Amino acid sequence: MSDAWTLLKLLEWMTGFFTDKGLTNPRLDAQLLLASVLGLDRVGLYLNYDRPLTQTELDEIRPLVKRRAQNEPLQYLLGKTEFWSLEFAVSPAVLIPRADTEILVEEALKKSAQTGELLDIGCGSGVIALSFASEKPRWQVTGLDISAPALELAAYNAQELGFEERSRFILADLAQLPRGSYDLVVSNPPYISCADYAELMPEVRDFEPAVALLGGEDGLDCYRLLCRQVHKILKPGGWLLLEIGWQQQEAVTALLVESGLHTIYCRQDYAGHPRVIGARKG
Numbered sequence: 001m002s003d004a005w006t007l008l009k010l011l012e013w014m015t016g017f018f019t020d021k022g023l024t025n026p027r028l029d030a031q032l033l034l035a036s037v038l039g040l041d042r043v044g045l046y047l048n049y050d051r052p053l054t055q056t057e058l059d060e061i062r063p064l065v066k067r068r069a070q071n072e073p074l075q076y077l078l079g080k081t082e083f084w085s086l087e088f089a090v091s092p093a094v095l096i097p098r099a100d101t102e103i104l105v106e107e108a109l110k111k112s113a114q115t116g117e118l119l120d121i122g123c124g125s126g127v128i129a130l131s132f133a134s135e136k137p138r139w140q141v142t143g144l145d146i147s148a149p150a151l152e153l154a155a156y157n158a159q160e161l162g163f164e165e166r167s168r169f170i171l172a173d174l175a176q177l178p179r180g181s182y183d184l185v186v187s188n189p190p191y192i193s194c195a196d197y198a199e200l201m202p203e204v205r206d207f208e209p210a211v212a213l214l215g216g217e218d219g220l221d222c223y224r225l226l227c228r229q230v231h232k233i234l235k236p237g238g239w240l241l242l243e244i245g246w247q248q249q250e251a252v253t254a255l256l257v258e259s260g261l262h263t264i265y266c267r268q269d270y271a272g273h274p275r276v277i278g279a280r281k282g
Contacts, residue, residue, distance in 0.1 A: 005058070007034065008049035014065055021069045029074055036078050037061050071203045084131035088157050093149035094124040095212045101188055103275045104243050105131045107267055108186050111239045111278065114138055116183035119233060121226065122146075123169060124212060126154030128186055133163045142180075144172040146211065174225045180233045188243040189222035191215040196245075219245060223252050227259040234281045246273035253277060 005013075011030050018026030031042055037060050040048065053061075064077050075081040075096045080089055083097040084105060090096055105128055108118065115138040120129040123143025133141045141163075145151050151169040158167040172178055174189070192213045197205065204213070215221050223242065230240055240261060244252050249266050256264050261279035269275035 005053055006049065007045060007051050007053060010034065010053060011045070017065065018069065023068070029068055032074060032078060033061065033064050033068065037064070071206065073203055073207055076207065083127045084134065086131060086134060086161060088125050088127050089153055089160070090125050091149070091153060092207060093147060093209060094153055095208050097125070097127045100269045100275055101128065101243060103267060103269050104128060104186055104188060104241060107241050107276050107278060108132050108184055109135055111184060111241065112136055112139065113183070117142070118184040118186065119144065119180060119182040121174065121177070121185065121187040122189050122212070123154055124150050126157045126169065128188065129167060130157055130161055130163055133166055134161065139166065141167045143167070143169040144177070145169070146171070146173050174222055177229045177233055181235050182233055183235055183238045184241065185230065185234050185238065186241045187226060189215065189226065191219045191222065191245045191248060193217060193219035219248065220251055223255050227255040230259055230261065231281065236281055238281050239278055240281070241276055241278045244274060244277055249274040249277065
């Protein structure tokens with residue numbers, strides 16, 4: 001790369017380089033990285049195709065290109081991602097939220113009254129609780145996580161979105177949840193088994209936090225812990241909503257039955273896979 005390169009020339013070079021490295025969306029990745037460094041949107045890139053880049057800009061983009069070519073997630077490089085049509089800050093301290101998790105937010109909204117309190121267990125960057133809060137201005141939301149850096153990021157997102165007065169984020173271990181009284185309890189816990197973890201794409205396995213992915217030998221450890229404690233955190237008549245792996249419906253349902261919850265159901269995602277299980281406290 002030299003300072004004689006125009007934006008278009010660099011974009012074409014990056015696209016080819018990412019293609020050679022086997023990235024799934026090479027041109028989009030190149031566009032988003034360039035837009036981030038140059039402070040432009042994608043339309044702005046198009047309008048500035050002929051502009052030569054400065055050496056400072058080239059020096060800034062070079063390490064990002066190298067990191068993306070090594071499968072580091074684009075969202076970590078940009079420091080942000082979109083979820084529920086909102087922008088959230090992300091970092092390697094938290095999972096990158098997936099679109100399928102929006103199903104969990106949808107189900108929480110269906111089960112919510114006009115006012116109430118929601119608890120998000122394993123909240124990460126806060127996307128579930130804060131997305132819910134964006135639709136329910138009279139609800140209070142609480143997030144628990146074992147990771148202090150994740151909680152700092154969640155609190156930052158709450159402030160940026162203007163929900164800091166209706167949210168709080170608390171350091172807690174799922175092995176010993178603090179007592180509470182919530183109308184809704186939601187969680188997207190670690191649910192990848194040890195065998196499945198070894199087969200994950202390098203982009204996930206090598207960069208996203210293992211503590212937020214691994215659910216024990218069979219992937220069910222967090223569900224067991226949660227089901228044992230659900231009665232001390234959920235109000236009578238309240239709902240527990242859990243994201244699950246696509247092969248875990250039967251096992252998680254059995255744990256919910258054993259815990260004494262009822263009205264158990266499963267919501268599929270838009271690909272037709274079991275995605276969210278709900279159960280109610282009597």
